[in-house]
Amino acid sequence: MSILYLLIPLGLVLLGVAIWAFMWAVRTGQFEDLEGPAHRILMDDDEDKTKTKAKDPLPREDK
Amino acid sequence: MSQSEQSCFHCGLPVPTGSHFSVNIFDQEQPMCCPGCQAVAQAIVDNGLQAFYEHRTERNALSRSLIPDELAKLELYDKPQLQKSFVHEQGGTIKQASLILEGIVCAACVWLSERHVMQLPGVLEFQVNYSTHRAQVKWDDSQIKLSQILKAISDIGYIAHPLDPNRQEQVFKKERAAAIRRLAIAGFGAMQVMMLAVALYAGEAHGMDDHIKLFIRWVSLLITTPVLLFAARPFFTAAWRDLRLRSLGMDVPVALAIGAAYLASLWATVMQHGEVYFDSVTMFTFFLLVGRFLEMTARQRAGRAAEELVKLLPVMATRLENGQATLVTVADLVVGDRVLVKPGESIPADGTVTDGSSSVDESLLTGESFPVRKSPGEQVVAGSVNNESPLQITVKHVGQDTTLAAIQRLLERAQTEKPQLARLADRVAGYFVFAILIIAVLVGGYWTQVDPGNAFWVVIAVLVVTCPCALSLATPTALTAATGQLTKEGMLTTRGHALETLARANHFIFDKTGTLTEGKLKLANVITFAEFDEQYCLNLAAALEQQSEHPIAKVLQQSANKDQTFAPQQIQNQPGMGMQAVINDQRYAIGSSAFISAQLGAAFEDIVQDDYQVVLADSARVIAAFRFEDRLRTDASSAIQKLLQVGMKVSLLSGDRQTEVNRIAAQLGIVHAVGGLTPAGKLQELQEIQQQGDVVAMVGDGINDAPVLSQAQVSIAMGEGTQIAQASADMILLSNDLRHLAHSVETARRMRRIIKQNLLWALMYNAVALPLAAMGWVAPWMAAIGMSSSSLIVVLNAIRLTRAPHNRDHAVAQKMKVLTSEVVN
Numbered sequence A: 001m002s003i004l005y006l007l008i009p010l011g012l013v014l015l016g017v018a019i020w021a022f023m024w025a026v027r028t029g030q031f032e033d034l035e036g037p038a039h040r041i042l043m044d045d046d047e048d049k050t051k052t053k054a055k056d057p058l059p060r061e062d063k
Numbered sequence B: 001m002s003q004s005e006q007s008c009f010h011c012g013l014p015v016p017t018g019s020h021f022s023v024n025i026f027d028q029e030q031p032m033c034c035p036g037c038q039a040v041a042q043a044i045v046d047n048g049l050q051a052f053y054e055h056r057t058e059r060n061a062l063s064r065s066l067i068p069d070e071l072a073k074l075e076l077y078d079k080p081q082l083q084k085s086f087v088h089e090q091g092g093t094i095k096q097a098s099l100i101l102e103g104i105v106c107a108a109c110v111w112l113s114e115r116h117v118m119q120l121p122g123v124l125e126f127q128v129n130y131s132t133h134r135a136q137v138k139w140d141d142s143q144i145k146l147s148q149i150l151k152a153i154s155d156i157g158y159i160a161h162p163l164d165p166n167r168q169e170q171v172f173k174k175e176r177a178a179a180i181r182r183l184a185i186a187g188f189g190a191m192q193v194m195m196l197a198v199a200l201y202a203g204e205a206h207g208m209d210d211h212i213k214l215f216i217r218w219v220s221l222l223i224t225t226p227v228l229l230f231a232a233r234p235f236f237t238a239a240w241r242d243l244r245l246r247s248l249g250m251d252v253p254v255a256l257a258i259g260a261a262y263l264a265s266l267w268a269t270v271m272q273h274g275e276v277y278f279d280s281v282t283m284f285t286f287f288l289l290v291g292r293f294l295e296m297t298a299r300q301r302a303g304r305a306a307e308e309l310v311k312l313l314p315v316m317a318t319r320l321e322n323g324q325a326t327l328v329t330v331a332d333l334v335v336g337d338r339v340l341v342k343p344g345e346s347i348p349a350d351g352t353v354t355d356g357s358s359s360v361d362e363s364l365l366t367g368e369s370f371p372v373r374k375s376p377g378e379q380v381v382a383g384s385v386n387n388e389s390p391l392q393i394t395v396k397h398v399g400q401d402t403t404l405a406a407i408q409r410l411l412e413r414a415q416t417e418k419p420q421l422a423r424l425a426d427r428v429a430g431y432f433v434f435a436i437l438i439i440a441v442l443v444g445g446y447w448t449q450v451d452p453g454n455a456f457w458v459v460i461a462v463l464v465v466t467c468p469c470a471l472s473l474a475t476p477t478a479l480t481a482a483t484g485q486l487t488k489e490g491m492l493t494t495r496g497h498a499l500e501t502l503a504r505a506n507h508f509i510f511d512k513t514g515t516l517t518e519g520k521l522k523l524a525n526v527i528t529f530a531e532f533d534e535q536y537c538l539n540l541a542a543a544l545e546q547q548s549e550h551p552i553a554k555v556l557q558q559s560a561n562k563d564q565t566f567a568p569q570q571i572q573n574q575p576g577m578g579m580q581a582v583i584n585d586q587r588y589a590i591g592s593s594a595f596i597s598a599q600l601g602a603a604f605e606d607i608v609q610d611d612y613q614v615v616l617a618d619s620a621r622v623i624a625a626f627r628f629e630d631r632l633r634t635d636a637s638s639a640i641q642k643l644l645q646v647g648m649k650v651s652l653l654s655g656d657r658q659t660e661v662n663r664i665a666a667q668l669g670i671v672h673a674v675g676g677l678t679p680a681g682k683l684q685e686l687q688e689i690q691q692q693g694d695v696v697a698m699v700g701d702g703i704n705d706a707p708v709l710s711q712a713q714v715s716i717a718m719g720e721g722t723q724i725a726q727a728s729a730d731m732i733l734l735s736n737d738l739r740h741l742a743h744s745v746e747t748a749r750r751m752r753r754i755i756k757q758n759l760l761w762a763l764m765y766n767a768v769a770l771p772l773a774a775m776g777w778v779a780p781w782m783a784a785i786g787m788s789s790s791s792l793i794v795v796l797n798a799i800r801l802t803r804a805p806h807n808r809d810h811a812v813a814q815k816m817k818v819l820t821s822e823v824v825n
Helices: A004-027 A036-055 A057-062 B035-046 B063-076 B107-118 B146-155 B165-206 B210-231 B233-244 B251-271 B278-311 B403-416 B422-450 B452-465 B469-488 B498-504 B512-516 B534-544 B551-559 B593-603 B636-645 B658-668 B679-691 B703-711 B723-728 B739-774 B780-802 B808-824
Strands: B021-025 B028-032 B087-089 B094-102 B123-129 B134-140 B159-162 B316-321 B324-329 B338-341 B350-355 B358-361 B372-374 B391-397 B491-493 B507-510 B517-528 B569-574 B578-583 B586-591 B614-618 B622-632 B649-653 B672-674 B696-700 B714-718 B731-733
Touching: A004 B165, A004 B210, B094 B123, B094 B146, B107 B123, B107 B146, B134 B146, B146 B159, B165 B210, B165 B278, B210 B233, B210 B251, B210 B278, B233 B251, B233 B278, B251 B278, B251 B422, B251 B452, B278 B469, B278 B780, B422 B452, B422 B739, B452 B739, B469 B491, B469 B498, B469 B739, B469 B780, B498 B714, B498 B739, B507 B512, B507 B679, B512 B517, B512 B658, B517 B534, B517 B551, B534 B551, B534 B578, B534 B586, B534 B614, B534 B622, B551 B622, B578 B593, B586 B593, B593 B614, B622 B658, B636 B649, B636 B658, B636 B739, B649 B658, B649 B679, B658 B672, B679 B696, B679 B703, B696 B703, B703 B714, B731 B739, B739 B780
Parallel strands: B507 B649, B507 B696, B649 B672, B696 B714, B714 B731
Antiparallel strands: B021 B028, B087 B094, B094 B134, B094 B159, B123 B134, B316 B324, B316 B338, B338 B391, B350 B391, B358 B372, B491 B731, B517 B622, B569 B578, B578 B586, B586 B614, B614 B622
8 A cells, every 4th residue: 555655645746736727827817707708609600600691691582 | 307296205196286295204305295195104204114115115025014005005095186086075074985895704794894983983974885895984074084994994804995996896806816716725625635535434444554544644634734724714814803803703613613623633643643624624615615706706796787887987078178178087077167078978977068969878877778868958967978969068066976976875875774684694603603612611621520531532523513514504505506596597696685585575566667568669559530541640740750869759750651751841849849840831740748739729629548648730630649658578478477376466666657557567467556656656665565564576677766676675677777776686687588587586485495404404413413422422533524414415405406497498498499590590
């Protein structure tokens, strides 16, 4: 079981890395807006679609 | 360098020309900009802290040297120029201001700070709004300065500063970042420690080498220490504040439990004797922090909504002086100034139109979506937007005297005066802790007599096993879960008590316009009295109204037939009454019944029914009458039915005419409907209903609803409604789907059931465990597992609230329908 003396400190190092990454994320403002990005990813697409959508019906009516 | 460019030695602001303030610092007279700075600087010098001025350029100096600097900042708030933007003069030396308080974590903090500040001589009123972290303070300027009040507040561990929208945003950001950091440390720590705890428990059952066990304990200690010192610090500071001011809030038992469990574990690890509770410490901290974080998020959201009002005011204005236009800050405007407001700009101050005519959008203030016409002599309100053409305005009120500011103050006061049910829960917890401490002391005393060697561990077991974790988690976890679930469904809860009260509500009151109806007028009916047909009358009416901006004119224009056009001449507009014009040599008039009857004189008989709002006439007779109505929301009917199904009484209170209100009530199946009410009338009607013992939930959207929303036990604003209604409401229906109301009621009731179950469980657990622990029959590790699992059961029970409700499928189906229809189109 002496492998634990290696594995647990290793786990601690990983914990340290995880916390550092999290703190970095907080510091760089990744958590300032938790809702906006979720919507933004949808909105960008929609804008493109509505543009093409607006053009589409015209040729169809011509037929 | 001219005199005016000199800057104050103390605060760095430019020294006003002609001022003569100075302080002797470093054996030299240093210029000061104001008596405030002079006083601070003098006090610093007098107290032998002159060295402060040497150190202050180095911001990284000892934090001790920052204290005088902070004080100097507080003193700045006494400067009259600065006060103009946030202090409201109440006559004489009485002043009123709004403050933002940092560090408020619980309802008890509100009580503490209120009591502390009210003790100061000269403070007339001090009320803290828990949901917005703002305080209203009223003081006598001749007895006490604002800075002294601010200093007194900082003495008790809170930071206060006057309300300034940009700064509040920074406060929010800071608060949020700190909360997330704490969550991260507690969360990661809890995960690691729990993992190690599983190993320890398994070792307990199957046997484990002592050196491994010791190693794991030390590692757990290593991880738990930052969780306790950093993540759990708010609990300790709050508890310490409570103790110093001799009151027992919820933070005291929490801090006691975490602290005692940690110290006992530390002792056990170092002495290699006894049990460790690191898992309980970290897990408990994490759960509580999650609850606090969600609460903070909701509160900040509500706070921002209220702040939108402040942002309505522009920063700059165009002042006209001798025909010259100059840009000035709005704060510099004084009564009597003439300002130019271009189309698209917001009006900077209350005033009278002196030149120009335009339509003005007052919707943010009134909820009325139709622009209002303003011509010379009429009043305009700060914050409304000029739509069409330039207006010249003579300023009548500025800053804190404007209507906008007055509304805001009313609103904040209304919010503050809400009953704070949360305090009761805290007080109960306080008694509970007190009782536990006495029992622990008694048990300790008994065991030191009987078995001194074991006494410490028995006392620890008693303290840990009775840790009010489950008790203190019972309500917040259920509240958090229910709030989160409702937010996902489009119902935002902004006040802690809202859901609890909603569960008790038995009477829903609706406002009509914009709530049950769409708030848009539609042509409902036309009757003709002459030989012309309906369409001809409509075309005629549209022609007459073609230059009018009135909403009814717009509706008439839409109803007109484009094939037939008239060319009206000599158009005369009588604002608020109607229009006149000559068409084909015949004089026509259109407008209200009163207007037409004045035009026609004796020829007008009361042939038109009351609910026909617009009448068309030629010079001799009435030609036609038009009726307009506001269309019901498509979901209104089913929403009311659902509310009736869950056992609610439903009423309708409206400012509209009784006939109109009755028509809508009949359509929806509402029995109690009162129309023609002023805002004050609505309030009275509401109070009468409350006096019958009903718990009222009010649904509204406009500014006229704000007082009623505040008076109701729980209030719900429409997401499309005015900001001000939203700010005064406990809940905001973001989805604008009325059917969510009944659903929210159900969720609130489920939440109340779960809170009851949780409390019952926590009390039962304590009632069973306490005697066992006091008898010395509970090994500390059993106490730890007992405490953890009792908390876990409470949390899991609360999570049931987030399970998908039965009619969720319906909502999803509808969403899909909307999406597919969009794609198809």
